[in-house]
Structure formats: structure tokens, C-alpha cells
Amino acid sequence: MHAMLSEEDQMFLDYTRRWVDKECPKDWCRELETREHQFPHELWDKLVAFGAHGIGVAEEYGGQGGSIITQALFAREFARNAAGLSWVWGVTSFSGTKAVLFGGSEEQKQRFLPKIASGELKTAMAFTEPSGGTDLLGGMKSRATKVDGGWLLKGEKIWSTGADVADYLLVMARSDPNASKRSDGISIFFVPRHSEGIGVTPLAKLGMRAVSSCTVAMEDVFVPDELVLGEPHKGWYHSTKTLNNERLVNAATCLGMLDGVIEDAIEHMQTRQAFGKPIGQFQALQHYLADMAMWQKQGELLMLHTAQLQAEGQPSHIESGMVKVLCSEYVSKAADLGIQILGGMGYSAETDMQRYWRDSRLLRIGPISNEMARNMIAESYGMPRSF
Numbered sequence: 562m563h564a565m566l567s568e569e570d571q572m573f574l575d576y577t578r579r580w581v582d583k584e585c586p587k588d589w590c591r592e593l594e595t596r597e598h599q600f601p602h603e604l605w606d607k608l609v610a611f612g613a614h615g616i617g618v619a620e621e622y623g624g625q626g627g628s629i630i631t632q633a634l635f636a637r638e639f640a641r642n643a644a645g646l647s648w649v650w651g652v653t654s655f656s657g658t659k660a661v662l663f664g665g666s667e668e669q670k671q672r673f674l675p676k677i678a679s680g681e682l683k684t685a686m687a688f689t690e691p692s693g694g695t696d697l698l699g700g701m702k703s704r705a706t707k708v709d710g711g712w713l714l715k716g717e718k719i720w721s722t723g724a725d726v727a728d729y730l731l732v733m734a735r736s737d738p739n740a741s742k743r744s745d746g747i748s749i750f751f752v753p754r755h756s757e758g759i760g761v762t763p764l765a766k767l768g769m770r771a772v773s774s775c776t777v778a779m780e781d782v783f784v785p786d787e788l789v790l791g792e793p794h795k796g797w798y799h800s801t802k803t804l805n806n807e808r809l810v811n812a813a814t815c816l817g818m819l820d821g822v823i824e825d826a827i828e829h830m831q832t833r834q835a836f837g838k839p840i841g842q843f844q845a846l847q848h849y850l851a852d853m854a855m856w857q858k859q860g861e862l863l864m865l866h867t868a869q870l871q872a873e874g875q876p877s878h879i880e881s882g883m884v885k886v887l888c889s890e891y892v893s894k895a896a897d898l899g900i901q902i903l904g905g906m907g908y909s910a911e912t913d914m915q916r917y918w919r920d921s922r923l924l925r926i927g928p929i930s931n932e933m934a935r936n937m938i939a940e941s942y943g944m945p946r947s948f
């Protein structure tokens with residue numbers, strides 16, 4: 562048993578690992594990923610059967626219960642085979658669910674969480690705008706104007722992952738243009754995707770190709786008052802409550818992909834022959850593997866430590882940023898070495914290494930860029946705010 566896990570968490574981990582290998586094998590995930598802009602509903606259905614969308618949702622709201630540790634363990638195991646297809650789970654079950662959990666009214670929790678937990682509802686996040694994701698507040702041009710019984714939304718979003726198949730879009734917009742602070746006067750709206758005035762267009766991209774990331778155009782979209790998430794004008798504060806959790810789960814996803822890289826590298830090193838012996842006998846390649854193994858161990862320790870802090874409700878802002886940066890950079894480097902170890906087959910669409918390489922690259926950019934995360938880490942060590 563892992564020294565940093567409870568018996569219950571270890572049992573969940575073992576069970577999840579077996580399920581992932583049986584139900585979501587790598588070659589199946591690889592095939593699904595090549596189907597550009599075709600959401601893998603069959604993978605979604607398996608996640609529903611497993612109960613994955615209810616992990617971390619309290620039983621009173623129809624979920625399975627479980628802590629942030631359980632969610633991180635699931636994210637890691639699932640990403641080992643699914644890689645970027647993890648977002649089939651993550652977008653709704655993590656980002657959407659969490660936003661509702663932390664920011665929603667009691668009525669909204671009762672209304673939406675059971676449907677999210679049972680897999681009846683898909684959600685997508687539409688926060689980023691073409692004019693900027695890192696400086697989200699500075700770049701935000703989307704406006705929400707109060708009208709009788711609700712709000713009219715106008716603006717454009719970019720990179721909203723899963724927006725083409727979502728039932729609801731979580732849209733952030735400026736609702737009070739006269740607010741004195743940039744972070745005030747922002748609201749989050751739970752917008753039915755088929756509302757009049759919404760146009761969703763998938764973008765071509767490097768990785769996780771089956772799960773579309775989309776532009777979302779909003780032209781006077783009416784949203785009733787009851788679909789403003791939590792308190793109007795306080796949306797920024799609702800969203801920031803989820804950030805530490807999100808960074809941790811992103812790190813766990815990176816760690817899962819790193820596990821996948823190591824598994825595939827070892828298998829190839831043991832079976833591929835050159836100069837009359839397995840390539841695993843060459844010291845150069847053994848050193849690559851040793852580096853990856855050290856990155857894996859460091860990432861795992863910081864991931865579990867951060868998860869523990871979060872589960873106990875202790876401050877974890879800095880650790881969450883650190884683990885996200887560390888794991889996203891380690892998996893990127895490892896996948897690159899993994900391609901080297903596999904040689905030409907690493908570049909082939911018939912193996913998974915190229916998928917880990919493409920899919921992990923995103924995690925250095927979003928949901929927070931590693932430069933921005935480093936700004937925050939340095940600031941916490943007494944440096945002046947650099948942005």
C-alpha cells in the first residue's frame with residue numbers, strides 16, 4: 562500500500578486501475594482520438610457506468626462522495642490510458658461540477674448536481690476570450706445586460722472544450738460595467754447551449770482531437786435570472802474557489818500521462834532489439850528512463866501532499882501552482898524522451914507516445930500558463946507582483 566494513501570483510497574485506486582485497463586485500453590483510446598471533432602460518446606457512456614461523474618459529489622446530491630484525493634487518483638489512472646481524452650470526464654465532471662458545487666445556490670445544486678453525477682448532463686466552460694486568457698479580466702469584452710426576468714449576453718468566447726456537445730455552457734461575462742474593481746461586476750451564467758443567439762464552431766488543434774475546443778459566439782442570448790450561478794456580479798470569486806482543485810487535478814492528469822509514457826517506454830526497451838540485444842541494455846536509454854522515474858516520483862509526492870492539504874482544508878495555493886507546473890513540464894519532457902526511445906515508432910500514429918506528447922503540451926498553457934503560475938509562486942516568496 563502507498564504510504565500516503567488510506568486503505569480506502571488504495572482500494573479505490575486498485576479498482577480504478579483494473580477498470581481503466583479493461584474498459585479503456587490504450588489502443589481503443591488512440592483510435593477514438595483520431596476521430597477529429599467526433600465526441601467519443603462510447604467513452605462517456607463507460608464513464609457513466611463506472612459512476613465517474615459522481616466522484617467528489619456528495620451523496621445527498623446523487624453523487625458517490627469522495628474527496629479531492631479520490632478525484633486526483635481517478636484523474637491519474639484514467640489519463641494513463643485516455644491521455645487528452647481525459648477531458649471527456651474532466652470538463653463536465655470536474656470543471657462544471659465544481660463550479661456548481663462551489664458557486665451555486667442550494668436550489669441550483671439540487672437541480673443540477675444529480676444530473677451531472679448521473680451523466681445526464683454535459684457542461685462546458687466558456688471563460689476565455691479571443692483577446693486574452695491569462696489576463697482574463699483585462700481581456701473580457703463579453704457583456705451581460707439586465708433585462709426583465711433575466712440577462713442578455715453578447716460577446717465571443719474561444720477554446721471552450723466540449724461546447725459542441727454540452728447541454729449547458731458556463732459563461733463568464735461582465736455584468737456591471739461600473740464596478741470599481743476589475744474582479745467585481747463579473748457573473749457566471751449557466752446557459753443552455755441551444756439558446757437562441759448562440760453559435761458554436763470547433764477549432765482545429767494539435768491534440769485531444771476528438772474532444773472539440775470551440776469558439777462560442779453570443780448575440781443577445783437571453784438567460785433567465787435563475788441561471789446566474791450564485792450571486793450576480795460575484796462570479797469571479799465563485800470561480801477562484803475552484804482553482805486550486807483544478808490545478809491539482811490537472812497535475813494528476815499529467816502524472817497519469819507520465820505513467821503511460823513510462824509503461825510504453827519500458828515495454829519497448831525490453832522488446833526492441835538493436836546490435837543483437839534489447840535496446841534497454843543501452844545505458845543512454847536507461848538514463849532517460851531513470852530521469853522519467855525520478856520525475857514521476859517527485860510529481861507523485863507533491864501531488865499527494867497537495868491533495869492531502871486540500872482535503873484537510875489547509876492553504877494549498879502555492880503547492881497547487883507548483884504541482885501543476887512541475888507535472889506538466891515533467892510529462893512534456895518525458896513524452897519527448899519517450900518518442901526518442903521508440904525511435905521511428907514514437908513518431909507513428911500507431912503508438913501512443915505521440916498522443917502523450919501532443920496532449921500533454923496543452924497543460925503548460927492552460928488552464929493557467931506556467932509563466933503565470935511561476936509569477937504567483939515567486940510573489941508568495943516576497944517578490945513584487947509582476948503583472
Ligand SMILES: Cc1cc2nc3c(=O)[nH]c(=O)nc-3n(C[C@H](O)[C@H](O)[C@H](O)COP(=O)(O)OP(=O)(O)OC[C@H]3O[C@@H](n4cnc5c(N)ncnc54)[C@H](O)[C@@H]3O)c2cc1C
Nearest residue numbers: 686687688689693694695720721722774927928930932948
Ligand atoms: C486546447 C485548449 C483547450 C482549452 N479549453 C478551455 C476551456 O474549456 N474553457 C476556457 O475557458 N478556456 C479554455 N482554454 C483556454 C486556456 O485557458 C488559455 O489558452 C490559457 O489561459 C492561455 O491564454 P491565451 O491562450 O489567451 O494566452 P495569452 O494569455 O495570450 O498568453 C500568451 C503568452 O503570454 C504569457 N503571459 C501572459 N501574461 C503573462 C504574465 N503576466 N507574465 C508572464 N507571462 C505572461 C503566457 O504565459 C503565454 O506564454 C483552452 C485552451 C486550449 C489551447
